[in-house]
Amino acid sequence: MNLTDTIAAISSPVGQGMKGIVRLSGSRAITIVAGLIVNPKSESPKTGQVAIVIPPDNVIVKADILISRAPHTYTCEDMVEIHTFGSRPLLNMVLEAVVFCGARLAEPGEFTMRAFLNGRVDLAQAEAVMEVINSSSESQLHSGMRKLKGEFSNEIKIVEGELINLCADVEASIDFIEEDISIVSKSDIVRRSKSILGRLSSILYKSRLQNVEQELPTVLLFGPTNSGKSTIFNRLIPDGDAITSEVAGTTRDIISGLLQIDDLCIRLLDSVGILGTQILPYAPQLVLNREAVAITRSVLDTDVILLIVDVCELGNWRKLIDEISGRNYIVVINKIDKIGSDMARKMAEEDNLADCIFISALKGDGINCLKERVRDAVSLHRDIGSHFTLSSRQHTNLTKAVAILRQMVNSNYDSIEFIAFDLRCCLDLVGGITGRIMTDDILSRIFERFCIGK
Numbered sequence: 001m002n003l004t005d006t007i008a009a010i011s012s013p014v015g016q017g018m019k020g021i022v023r024l025s026g027s028r029a030i031t032i033v034a035g036l037i038v039n040p041k042s043e044s045p046k047t048g049q050v051a052i053v054i055p056p057d058n059v060i061v062k063a064d065i066l067i068s069r070a071p072h073t074y075t076c077e078d079m080v081e082i083h084t085f086g087s088r089p090l091l092n093m094v095l096e097a098v099v100f101c102g103a104r105l106a107e108p109g110e111f112t113m114r115a116f117l118n119g120r121v122d123l124a125q126a127e128a129v130m131e132v133i134n135s136s137s138e139s140q141l142h143s144g145m146r147k148l149k150g151e152f153s154n155e156i157k158i159v160e161g162e163l164i165n166l167c168a169d170v171e172a173s174i175d176f177i178e179e180d181i182s183i184v185s186k187s188d189i190v191r192r193s194k195s196i197l198g199r200l201s202s203i204l205y206k207s208r209l210q211n212v213e214q215e216l217p218t219v220l221l222f223g224p225t226n227s228g229k230s231t232i233f234n235r236l237i238p239d240g241d242a243i244t245s246e247v248a249g250t251t252r253d254i255i256s257g258l259l260q261i262d263d264l265c266i267r268l269l270d271s272v273g274i275l276g277t278q279i280l281p282y283a284p285q286l287v288l289n290r291e292a293v294a295i296t297r298s299v300l301d302t303d304v305i306l307l308i309v310d311v312c313e314l315g316n317w318r319k320l321i322d323e324i325s326g327r328n329y330i331v332v333i334n335k336i337d338k339i340g341s342d343m344a345r346k347m348a349e350e351d352n353l354a355d356c357i358f359i360s361a362l363k364g365d366g367i368n369c370l371k372e373r374v375r376d377a378v379s380l381h382r383d384i385g386s387h388f389t390l391s392s393r394q395h396t397n398l399t400k401a402v403a404i405l406r407q408m409v410n411s412n413y414d415s416i417e418f419i420a421f422d423l424r425c426c427l428d429l430v431g432g433i434t435g436r437i438m439t440d441d442i443l444s445r446i447f448e449r450f451c452i453g454k
Ligand SMILES: Nc1nc2c(ncn2[C@@H]2O[C@H](COP(=O)(O)OP(=O)(O)OP(=O)(O)O)[C@@H](O)[C@H]2O)c(=O)[nH]1
Pocket: 224, 225, 226, 227, 228, 229, 230, 231, 232, 243, 244, 245, 246, 247, 248, 249, 250, 251, 252, 271, 272, 273, 274, 334, 335, 336, 337, 338, 359, 360, 361, 362, 363
């Protein structure tokens, strides 16, 4: 790929529209477009409306041209946008015309690659461009915008700086090992590597892999059999078709559905009921109960657990609290239509149940309140708006760097060469996220700080 070529591409979405855009970037972009303008007023065209002639049939169309000069453009090169009618055949003709006049068809992502290579954005920001374009939820868009602004890169760069400094100190210690000069003490290495590990772990903790299913917050309907979990699931999910019945143990597996509350999309799970305090004399139910506990345990690690309790069997819920203690849960008292809302509240009070929600899944009472509480609990738990969505490359690099550092922190730090090796690996991984070239950085830090050769 020749990076000195002037490149061109259609940059508006496929399909018909009022406007379509052909974009050029490179040193000849302005000259190429100037060659298409009918009766140009000067040799160097300016932004504005013009008539362009499209070879080979010399069709003339009106177009708005937008000229931006290097280096104050996205790619840091001269850029021209030709805005005309959003007809695909017409845009193809314009594209062919600029190629005929000397431009080359751009490779996928080449505009952004030039922005990266010319120092306009780092690698994480370049990837964020695609994240913003492809975002399917407000939180994804938010994450992409923040990465584009460089917030994610800045956090990574702080860790990278600390890693470079530590690497430089450790590698210098190896260089001076013969002279018995101690550049950095073992306790200093321990302290600084722990601090780097802490920073990287916290970035990883507030990041999510760019995968819609994994990225979605998860809410689990959990509780005794027959408490109405599947009925609530069907009430919350527009096309929910979980089987419900008065027979205890109807749901035999985890069922998943997408729940939209305002701008928040949640994966809602209906689970197998737990028999709770009921000790049934026949075996199949007991087997089911064990299976139920096993299956449900496997998904307990969700963002929010809704503990569903039948208002007429309030005693059952306490046994289940141990299963979910320490987790983010909300107690939901269902079937209040059986005894009325006032009576339900009184009974809950007598049972020391505070801060629970009262609903009737059958009648639909309290469902909006339940949705609001779920939305608030999920947002609080996920801290929506402050997390970053990572590409699998970024996620892999971060996870590997954390694993290497964790292993190093748990070792005895006996071999300075091993430490240097581990730090180098970490630096390659962390530096790879923003696309910085590390070797020169380390060398310059060593020279700058230790005046080697003096
Ligand atoms: N009166 C009343 N009945 C309800 C309500 N919600 C659910 N039910 C009934 O309670 C019974 C059990 O409901 P399910 O939704 O199957 O309960 P579940 O918790 O999924 O049960 P398992 O899958 O067996 O664990 C059904 O007969 C429902 O119609 C409610 O709000 N009021």
